[in-house]
Amino acid sequence: YGTNPGMGMGITQHIPTMEGMSEVAQVSFKKSLDYMGFGPGESLLGKKIDYVFLGACTNGRIEDFRAFASIVKGRKKAENVIAWLVPGSWMVDAQIRKEGIDKILAEAGFAIRQPGCSACLAMNDDKIPAEKYSVSTSNRNFEGRQGPGARTLLASPLVAAAAAVTGVITDPRELM
Structure with missing residues (x-):
């Protein structure tokens, strides 16, 4: 879901939220999701691909x-x-x-x-x-x-x- 291989999840899971993340981690996480066009807690199932x-x-x-x-x-x-x-x-x-x-x-x-x-x-x-x-x-x-x-x-x-x-x-x- 993100911009590095560590930002992975199971196909039926949802993108994590920022709960419990440090401020530094939140900045990186938000930047990655902004780039990808996703938001915390979203499911990727059903998202159109090209x-x-x-x-x-x-x-x-x-x-x-x-x-x-x-x-x-x-x-x-x-x-x-x-x-x-x-x-x-x-x-x-x-x-x-x-x-x-x-x-x-x-x-x-x-x-x-x-x-x-x-x-x-x-x-x-x-x-x-x-x-x-x-x-x-x-x-x-x-x-x-x-x-x-x-x-x-x-x-x-x-x-x-x-x-x-x-x-x-x-x-x-x-x-x-």
Whole structure:
């Protein structure tokens, strides 16, 4: 929910409140929530998202693609979502194709991109626009990580897949 990996919670939990925080912690917490466009005590379930990023070196393993495919199989990508699926290596890419995961993803409206950093680091054209929400399996979510002003929500491949097919933050257990 925030701008560092320590600002995490379970999918069905609510963003913490500032109760019991020191004044210094409150300043940092409020700044993070302001950047993300959230408030203390909010649930993230049902929040509209714009992008989904699966992959690169963190969570771009074959088991991550298997998990993602297990949720999207038989479904379609939400029209409001742009999804970037990036294998962690060419070996993972080959395994995805060997197992037929590429076909499951294609039938659901997804395309597999070439291995590389992609939107994980926003080093190339794969940047999330300012104030857009990205559900990302990368390992960091500091301000601007996926592009200037981008709002990154770190998630598991299952949560990313659920968001990709519903267009909102969704508990993947609802789709299993």
